[in-house]
Amino acid sequence: xxxxxxxxxxxxxxxxxxxxxxxxxxxxxxxxxxxxxxxxxxxxxxxxxxxxxxxxxxxxxxxxxxxxxxxxxxxxxxxxxxxxxxxxxxxxxxxxxxxxxxxxxxxxxxxxxxxxxxxxxxxxxxxxxxxxxxxxxxxxxxxxxxxxxxxxxxxxxxxxxxxxxxxxxxxxxxxxxxxxxxxxxxxxxxxxxxxxxxxxxxxxxxxxxxxxxxxxxxxxxxxxxxxxxxxxxxxxxxxxxxxxxxxxxxxxxxxxxxxxxxxxxxxxxxxxxxxxxxxxxxxxxxxxxxxxxxxxxxxxxxxxxxxxxxxxxxxxxxxxxxxxxxxxxxxxxxxxxxxxxxxxxxxxxxxxxxxxxxxxxxxxxxxxxxxxxxxxxxxxxxxxxxxxxxxxxxxxxxxxxxxxxxxxxxxxxxxxxxxxxxxxxxxxxxxxxxxxxxxxxxxxxxxxxxxxxxxxxxxxxxxxxxxxxxxxxxxxxxxxxxxxxxxxxxxxxxxxxxxxxxxxxxxxxxxxxxxxxxxxxxxxxxxxxxxxxxxxxxxxxxxxxxxxxxxxxxxxxxxxxxxxxxxxxxxxxxxxxxxxxxxxx
Numbered sequence: 001x002x003x004x005x006x007x008x009x010x011x012x013x014x015x016x017x018x019x020x021x022x023x024x025x026x027x028x029x030x031x032x033x034x035x036x037x038x039x040x041x042x043x044x045x046x047x048x049x050x051x052x053x054x055x056x057x058x059x060x061x062x063x064x065x066x067x068x069x070x071x072x073x074x075x076x077x078x079x080x081x082x083x084x085x086x087x088x089x090x091x092x093x094x095x096x097x098x099x100x101x102x103x104x105x106x107x108x109x110x111x112x113x114x115x116x117x118x119x120x121x122x123x124x125x126x127x128x129x130x131x132x133x134x135x136x137x138x139x140x141x142x143x144x145x146x147x148x149x150x151x152x153x154x155x156x157x158x159x160x161x162x163x164x165x166x167x168x169x170x171x172x173x174x175x176x177x178x179x180x181x182x183x184x185x186x187x188x189x190x191x192x193x194x195x196x197x198x199x200x201x202x203x204x205x206x207x208x209x210x211x212x213x214x215x216x217x218x219x220x221x222x223x224x225x226x227x228x229x230x231x232x233x234x235x236x237x238x239x240x241x242x243x244x245x246x247x248x249x250x251x252x253x254x255x256x257x258x259x260x261x262x263x264x265x266x267x268x269x270x271x272x273x274x275x276x277x278x279x280x281x282x283x284x285x286x287x288x289x290x291x292x293x294x295x296x297x298x299x300x301x302x303x304x305x306x307x308x309x310x311x312x313x314x315x316x317x318x319x320x321x322x323x324x325x326x327x328x329x330x331x332x333x334x335x336x337x338x339x340x341x342x343x344x345x346x347x348x349x350x351x352x353x354x355x356x357x358x359x360x361x362x363x364x365x366x367x368x369x370x371x372x373x374x375x376x377x378x379x380x381x382x383x384x385x386x387x388x389x390x391x392x393x394x395x396x397x398x399x400x401x402x403x404x405x406x407x408x409x410x411x412x413x414x415x416x417x418x419x420x421x422x423x424x425x426x427x428x429x430x431x432x433x434x435x436x437x438x439x440x441x442x443x444x445x446x447x448x449x450x451x452x453x454x455x456x457x458x459x460x461x462x463x464x465x466x467x468x469x470x471x472x473x474x475x476x477x478x479x480x481x482x483x484x485x486x487x488x489x490x491x492x493x494x495x496x497x498x499x500x501x502x503x504x505x506x507x508x509x510x511x512x513x514x515x516x517x518x519x520x521x522x523x524x525x526x527x528x529x530x531x532x533x534x535x536x537x538x539x540x541x542x543x544x545x546x547x548x549x550x551x552x553x554x555x556x557x558x559x560x561x562x563x564x565x566x567x568x569x570x571x572x573x574x575x576x577x578x579x580x581x582x583x584x585x
Contacts, residue, residue, distance in 0.1 A: 001491055002066045004028040004058055004087060005077030008453060008480035009103070009141055009487070013075055016488045018050050021575050026051045026066045028058065058087045063094060073099040073491040081105055085113060088136075092120050100136045101490045105362050110138035137490040141483035146366035148482045148501040149423065150374065152449040152475045170500045170507075174225050185228035187537050188218045189568055190502045192225035209502045211570050214531040227502055229537055229568070257333055260326050267319050268295060271312055278308045295320040344390070347379045347399040352418035354379050358405050358435055359426035360389025363451065363479060367425060372396050379414045381405050405435045417442050424450040433461065440469060449475040475503070482506065485571055500568075508569050509537070512577060515561035519577060526555035528565075533573035538566035 001023050003014040014027040031054040055062040058078070068074065074091050076084040081104050088102050100117060104110040117136040170189055191210040209227075210217065218226070268291060275287035294316030354377040357368060364380075365388050371378050380393050380400040393400045403410040405426070416422065422439050424432035432450040439446055448465075452458035458476040465474040485506055500507040514520045520528060525536045539553045542562040559565055569577065 001073045002026045002028065002068065002071050003075045003077065006030050007079055009483060010077040012480045012484040013077060013487050014050060016484050017491065020571055021492065026053060028053045028055055028062060028066055030056050058083065060090055063091060068094045071095060071098060073101065075101040075487055075491055077103045088117060092117050099491065099493060101487055102138050103141060104138050105140055105142060107140065114138045139487055139490060141479055142362045142366040144486045145479045145482040146370050149367050149449065149477055150370035152477060152501060169230050170227050171230055172225060172227050185230055187229045187535060188213060188226050189229055189500065189507055190227040191217065191221045193503060209505055211502060211505060211507055212532055212535050212568060257330050264319065264323055264326060271316050275312050291316050344394055344400040345397055347415055351415050353377065353420050355421045355423060356381065356414045356416055356419045358424045360387045360393060361427055362388055364425045365389030365392045367423065368392055368398065381410060381414050406431060411439060419446065421447040429453050444469065447473045449477060452476050452478055455481050508574055509566065510569060510574060511564055511566050514559045514563040514565055520559050520565055521561060523559055524555060525553045525557045534567055534569045536565050537568050540564040
């Protein structure tokens, strides 16, 4: 397998394929210390047996040197979309049967490119054999990591995962001794390293979470928090947000203007009724027309007519004088509404319980969409008005503060003292760390999560912040760590349907066909379960493809041909199920 890239994602992916799945991997990266790779280094953790080719540009000669003709899969993980597209086209020509995994930010272009490359790979190779293994998977590290980052910032909320014909979600709860938890969870996915005792004091008795525990371990963990799997019967409401198009009447006109129009309409109807009663006309249409003429001051004086007609005309003219400023106010309000819809909103005074999102780059923009899909109130902070995510914030009408987060008063303008959580997702590690530390001085108990480039640095920051602020929840996330498992599984020819972050670890949700699988077919759900490695959480049966699949199969259910098993696995457990090698615990 060949991995090409210029940042931490490529290094992490190559290391995971080599060490976890036992693959023969060639890593192509720019030379260390160059502008293309200023921080990309392995240091002392470089895995043994991993071949590394240094090349400033990914040319055809470089791919040939890496063995593209005999390779099984190629991952193109450069940060530049154009570089990945050029290399993908060249690689498909060199090896029609190659499995391609491409990192692209532009999702629409990625879907079109995948179709194009799949059509090219569906033909015959130079020897005339069909390229049956050819396939193209387009992934975005931003899309892959965004749900995990959003879930990190919002404790108690969850991310829905479509699996087995149902919607599943993983929810984090406190210790059972501290209060009520879920009524009937499908499964306990993990025991956290932290929790709350029955007395309400923080519990920190473990260094790392315990993934996929057995029933005995769950029963004994009375003071540890846990992550459980629940079923969602249906989608939780419509997530459509107002974006300024098709705005309702209430969004265009204020309550005062609407009531004023209602009052004027009532006056006009009353004058029309009085005119009809005094004129003796058979139909009210004529009197109403006369009142409207008087209202709009059309020259038709009631000379020589009865006094009551003249009085009604004067009253209608007076009502017309009141209507003129009302129409002017309505026009100005409509203009102001559309102007506000095309500009950034300011945070409301006194807003509380929201998430402060720092950075609206490609990662921040994706996370913002995830938070709004969960109906979480958000206030954004961005220094660059032309950043990618600013347009997303404007379209979703999310309050945004334009300013440098390191400057005094910017976080205060976003209401950090009253916020529920802080997400620091700028492209600079020092900026994220500085923002979290400053926010801690303003709100010591604030839930905070920060994005860091280097995984080792992220681990060190997490441990230090946890020790310095034991009563506050702090998470540090490396995007490459969150995204690498999805890229690795795609290179192995499998797809995962979700990734659940559990503190510093990741639990994968995968869907596998039971037929012909030696670890699944003919075995019961209880036999497949291995503590710390794998657990069947749902089964999609052929006769239940209408959405009524088995969300929590019993332990004695026998998996048979035609079933699709939805399994929660660790990264090492997934290595067993893709049949690459047997992992010894």
